[in-house]
Each structure stands twice: as structure tokens, then as C-alpha cells.
Amino acid sequence: MTTAFVDREALAKNPDDPEAANVPVGKTMTVTADRGRELIDLGVAQEVDATAAPSPTA
Secondary structure, eight states: OOSOEEOHHHHHHOTTOGGGGEEOTTOOOOOOHHHHHHHHHHTSOOOSOOOOOOOOOO
């Protein structure tokens, strides 16, 4: 992360722990390609590794 921010997606998933939604500068996050692009477009993240994780099998 290039900028500290409040992750509203994480907050929506866990509203009882708002502190967990605070993302500090320098934190590494593993996210989907769409979420990563959203964070980059918002200017709070930069891509550091574009290796895709294998898809889970059913």
C-alpha cells in the first residue's frame, strides 16, 4: 500500500472490528485481480507481483 486507508470492503465484512479495516502504508495484501485494479486506480496501492494464484478445484 502506498497510502494508509480504511478498507471499506473489510469493514463491511467485519463491522464489529473497525480497527481491522485500517490499512497502513507498506502493508502487502493478496487480493483478486479486480480488487487489485480498483486499489491501484484509487491510488492507494501499487502492483508488486502479478503472479496469479491457481484456481481452486471443486
